[in-house]
Structure formats: C-alpha cells, structure tokens
Amino acid sequence: MRKIIIGGGAAGLMAAYAAASGGHEVLLLEKNEKLGKKIYITGKGRCNLTNDCPPDEFLQNVVRGGKFLTGAIYRFPPAETMRFFEEHGLALKVERGSRVFPVSDHASDVTKTLERACRASGVSFRLNTAVTEIAAEGGRVQGVRTETEFLPADNVVLATGGLSYPSTGSTGDGYRFAAALGHTLTPCTPSLVGIEAEGVSAAQGISVKNCVLTAKRGGKLLFSEQGELLFTHYGVSGPLILTLSALLSRDTPQQTVCTLDFKPALDEKKLGERLLRDFSERANEQMKNVMRGLLPAQLAMLVLRAAGIRAEKQANAVTQEERMRLIAALKAFPLKLKKLRGFEEAVITSGGVDLKEVDPKTMQSKIVRGLFFAGEVLDADAFTGGFNLQIAFSTGYLAGKGVE
Ligand SMILES: Cc1cc2nc3c(=O)[nH]c(=O)nc-3n(C[C@H](O)[C@H](O)[C@H](O)COP(=O)(O)OP(=O)(O)OC[C@H]3O[C@@H](n4cnc5c(N)ncnc54)[C@H](O)[C@@H]3O)c2cc1C
Known part of the structure; x- marks a missing residue:
C-alpha cells in the first residue's frame, strides 16, 4: 500500500527517496508551491x-537528542550524505570547520538533486497540498486528510x-498532528538565534572578529569560546x-553572567603596558580618540562607559585606578543578556516530539503503528556547521527505510 511523506524539506525528501528506492509506492505532500523552501x-x-566529520565527533555537536540520534548518525553518517549527493550529480567541497557546501554555492542545487533522486526512484509529488490531519484507528495509521x-496510506x-x-x-503543523495522536511534545523554543542585551545598541553593526565570550551560571562555567560576535x-x-543561544534556549538568559574579552591575545599585564604606551604617545588626546587604536569607535565608547571613564577625558588625566578599570572592561566586558529573539529569526527549533515515544532504529512511533518522524519535528537539535541538515537526512533516511 501507498506510503505518504508529509513535508518536502530535507528530511521529507530524503525519507521519500529512501522509501521509494526500497521499492515502495511513495507520495510526498508539500503545502508550499515548491519543494525545499527552507x-x-x-x-x-x-x-x-x-x-x-566522523559520527562520534558529529554527536559532540548535538545539543539535545544525542543519545537518541546515535544509531541514525552511525547508520547514515555525513560520509553517506556526501556520497548520496555526489552519486546523484552534485559536486561538493569542504570548507573551514569541515563544513560541506555544493561547489556551485547554490542551495537550490541541493533541493534539485534531492528531487532528481526522488523522481528517479519513482516518488510522486503533490505541491500546494496542506495536510490537515493524520487519520489513525485502533493504534494504526489509515491515511491523511488534506x-x-x-488519502489512504498504511505508513x-x-x-x-x-x-x-x-x-x-x-x-508547527506536525506538532499538532502528533499531539492529536497522543504524542507528548517537549515545549518548543527558538534556538541558534540572536540574544537581546542591555545597553549595547550604540554599537549596532559592529562585528568583532576575534573575542572570547564566557558565560557562567551560579559560578559554574557554561561556555567559553573564541570567535566572532556581531552587535x-x-x-x-x-x-x-x-552557539550560546543553543545552550540557553530552555533557560533564563538573565541568570547567565556573560563577559566579553575584546583582547584575547593580550594578557592583563601586556594590555596594561599597551595602554600606558598609547596614553603617553597621545597624552593630550581625548580617551574616545585614544581608544580607536584598540576598538571601533562606538564599541570603544561602550567600554569607556563600562570602565566609568568620560569619553572626553584627556589620556594624561586618566588615573591608575581608571586604567585598571579599563583593562577589566576590555578583558571582561559585562554583557547583560535579556532574552532570546523569536522563531522568525531562529535557525532551529528546540523541542518537539518526545524522543522516548519514537523508536531510534526506525523513527517509528511507539504509540501509533505506521507513523514515522523525521527532521526538526523531533526534539533533537545541534550547533551550526551542517549538523542540523544532517540530522534531517539521517532521520529521514531511517524513516524511509523503516516503512513496512
Ligand atoms: C536561515 C536558516 C539557515 C540555516 N542554515 C543551515 C545550514 O547551513 N546547515 C544546516 O545544517 N542547517 C541549517 N538550517 C537548519 C535547517 O534548515 C533545518 O534543520 C532543516 O531544514 C530541517 O529540515 P526538515 O525537513 O525537518 O524541515 P523543513 O525544512 O522545515 O521542511 C518541512 C516542510 O514541511 C512542509 N509542511 C509543513 N506543514 C505541512 C503540512 N501541514 N502539509 C504539507 N507540508 C507541510 C513545509 O512547507 C516544509 O517544506 C538553517 C535554518 C535557517 C532558518
């Protein structure tokens, strides 16, 4: 009997391919006018x-659901994804941080390749078709309503x-369908998203290429990494x-103490020496100008404010105590987080269908026979770097191979 896939994104397309290449009759329903809009x-x-990267390294980048995903990532690892795309005619390249992209640099080529592989395996598509309900009876799937x-289907x-x-x-349609069939949902929150912070909007547009962000909760180190930050x-x-947002997405950011080290290459002693040199070379200049050698102008103003030094103060009037405060503000600038931005801007959703109710080997529901899950609808998510699409591909592949 026919198998229906709801959703023509990364997970649905891979599931459709895997099921059809296993000899099943497959119909994919997508509510948009085209596939792979995301x-x-x-x-x-x-x-x-x-x-x-190998599966074990991959799993270190999974924020939630790592244990559940272990089987899927070993069965359909990144190497298999790369082989799949290359065998279906998409040349790939590996960039910094082992991130894989199409050589063409066109995301649309990824969708086209998935669609081509599906069509070659016999998948039928219906676009502009929104599913409104999954029908089940006696604990078994019967089909879907649009x-x-x-449309009857046994899987x-x-x-x-x-x-x-x-x-x-x-x-979020899938969450509603799953809940209506008795599945538990872990509350959804935005993840991989910007964070609202107090008093830094004056620096908007400034990107700091190389700083260290440290986050502590109740005195315990939560996160400390060097990299790029954008105001x-x-x-x-x-x-x-x-990355930090993924760790805080189910938490209260306000209780996290965050600091920024704008000069990670200089320890406090060296930074102090550098400041003294700058101050003596530019003794009669205002601090806001002297600081420009260290930071972009708007950011320098924020740092001076955090150090309690007037921007117009002359360098030769800065006291030793003020210089110490300036070093502290440059090495541990206090970043007061308020809350994560919303779903409209989030790369990923944290939360979803409770993994305890899904068989990790096949992605089949433990509640309704013939119902399978794949991709972001599941309560699993990872950091940036290609990990989330791989989760969609691995779980999609297993679900497609799992259909009976
Ligand atoms: C801006 C942005 C950039 C990203 N960049 C990357 C990246 O570079 N690398 C990476 O790994 N991840 C990235 N991600 C995350 C990645 O896109 C997702 O993890 C992935 O697309 C999830 O795939 P999915 O198939 O589960 O869901 P989706 O891609 O969301 O697909 C779900 C599909 O189901 C359809 N649908 C929904 N409801 C219905 C219904 N009722 N009936 C029929 N169809 C329905 C939708 O229209 C949609 O096409 C990015 C996300 C965003 C937002």
Whole structure:
C-alpha cells in the first residue's frame, strides 16, 4: 500500500527517496508551491548540507537528542550524505570547520538533486497540498486528510519541520498532528538565534572578529569560546552568540553572567603596558580618540562607559585606578543578556516530539503503528556547521527505510 511523506524539506525528501528506492509506492505532500523552501535559505543561500566529520565527533555537536540520534548518525553518517549527493550529480567541497557546501554555492542545487533522486526512484509529488490531519484507528495509521480529500496510506512519515522561519512553511503543523495522536511534545523554543542585551545598541553593526565570550551560571562555567560576535539593534548575534543561544534556549538568559574579552591575545599585564604606551604617545588626546587604536569607535565608547571613564577625558588625566578599570572592561566586558529573539529569526527549533515515544532504529512511533518522524519535528537539535541538515537526512533516511 501507498506510503505518504508529509513535508518536502530535507528530511521529507530524503525519507521519500529512501522509501521509494526500497521499492515502495511513495507520495510526498508539500503545502508550499515548491519543494525545499527552507533549504533555499540555508547557509546564506549556499547550503551547508553536512559536516565532514566522523559520527562520534558529529554527536559532540548535538545539543539535545544525542543519545537518541546515535544509531541514525552511525547508520547514515555525513560520509553517506556526501556520497548520496555526489552519486546523484552534485559536486561538493569542504570548507573551514569541515563544513560541506555544493561547489556551485547554490542551495537550490541541493533541493534539485534531492528531487532528481526522488523522481528517479519513482516518488510522486503533490505541491500546494496542506495536510490537515493524520487519520489513525485502533493504534494504526489509515491515511491523511488534506483540505479537500482523504488519502489512504498504511505508513505516514511526518517531516513538517519546526517553527523557525515560518515563512518557509514550518508553522508547527506536525506538532499538532502528533499531539492529536497522543504524542507528548517537549515545549518548543527558538534556538541558534540572536540574544537581546542591555545597553549595547550604540554599537549596532559592529562585528568583532576575534573575542572570547564566557558565560557562567551560579559560578559554574557554561561556555567559553573564541570567535566572532556581531552587535545588533537589539543586542548581540553572530557565531558565538548562536552557539550560546543553543545552550540557553530552555533557560533564563538573565541568570547567565556573560563577559566579553575584546583582547584575547593580550594578557592583563601586556594590555596594561599597551595602554600606558598609547596614553603617553597621545597624552593630550581625548580617551574616545585614544581608544580607536584598540576598538571601533562606538564599541570603544561602550567600554569607556563600562570602565566609568568620560569619553572626553584627556589620556594624561586618566588615573591608575581608571586604567585598571579599563583593562577589566576590555578583558571582561559585562554583557547583560535579556532574552532570546523569536522563531522568525531562529535557525532551529528546540523541542518537539518526545524522543522516548519514537523508536531510534526506525523513527517509528511507539504509540501509533505506521507513523514515522523525521527532521526538526523531533526534539533533537545541534550547533551550526551542517549538523542540523544532517540530522534531517539521517532521520529521514531511517524513516524511509523503516516503512513496512
Ligand atoms: C536561515 C536558516 C539557515 C540555516 N542554515 C543551515 C545550514 O547551513 N546547515 C544546516 O545544517 N542547517 C541549517 N538550517 C537548519 C535547517 O534548515 C533545518 O534543520 C532543516 O531544514 C530541517 O529540515 P526538515 O525537513 O525537518 O524541515 P523543513 O525544512 O522545515 O521542511 C518541512 C516542510 O514541511 C512542509 N509542511 C509543513 N506543514 C505541512 C503540512 N501541514 N502539509 C504539507 N507540508 C507541510 C513545509 O512547507 C516544509 O517544506 C538553517 C535554518 C535557517 C532558518
């Protein structure tokens, strides 16, 4: 009997391919007018489709659901994803941090390759078709309802994605379908997203290429990494902040004590010597100008404020105590976090279908026979670097191979 895949994103397309190449009759339903609308915007339009690393390293980059995903990542690891795309005609390249992209730098080529592989295996597609309900009876899937008809199927793969970037079609429909069938949902929160912060909007637009972000909770170290950070109109974003957001997405950011080291290459002694040199060379200049050798102007103003030094103060009037405070503000600038930005801007949704109710070997529901899950609809997520699409591919592949 026919197998239905709901959702034509990364997970649904891979599930459709895996099921059809196993000899099943497969129909994929997608509510948008085209497939892979979200894939199109991934990796800034270039699609970082996986990370070229072994499974054990991969799993270290999974934030939630690592144990559940272990089998899927070993069975369909990044190397298999790369082989799949290359065998279906998409040349790949590996960039910094083992991030994998199509050589063409076009995310649309990733969707086209998935579609081509599906069609070659006999998958049928229906676009502009929104599923409204999954029908089940006696603990078994019977089919799906769309706005206009009932489509019978003995197996259904639910691959409707999460809640982030709802304009791409991820509007949380799958959570509602799963809950209606008795599945438990872990509350959804935005993840891999910018964080609102107090008093830094004056520095908006400034990107700091090389700083260390440290986060502590109750005195315990939560996170400390060197990298890039971007100041925005609402607070902070950029790679370091996205990673931190994944750790805070189910927490209260306000209780996290965050500091920024703007000069990680200089210890306090060396930084002190550097300041003394600058101050003596530019003794009659105002601090806001002297600081420009160290930081972009708007950021320098924030640092001076944190150190309690007037921007107009002359360098030769800065006291030793003020210099110490300036060193502290440069090495441990206090970043007061308020809250994570919303789903509209989040790369990923944290939360979703409770993994305890899903068989990790097949992605089949333990509650409703014939119902399978794949991709972001599951309560699993990872850091940036190609890991989230790989989760979609691995779970999609297992679900497609799991259909009976
Ligand atoms: C801006 C941005 C950049 C990203 N960049 C990367 C990256 O470079 N690398 C990476 O690994 N990850 C990246 N991600 C994350 C990645 O895109 C997701 O993890 C991945 O797309 C999830 O795939 P999915 O198939 O589970 O869900 P989706 O891609 O969201 O697909 C779900 C599909 O289901 C359809 N659908 C929903 N409801 C229904 C319904 N009722 N009936 C029919 N169809 C329905 C939707 O229209 C959609 O097409 C990025 C995310 C964003 C937002």
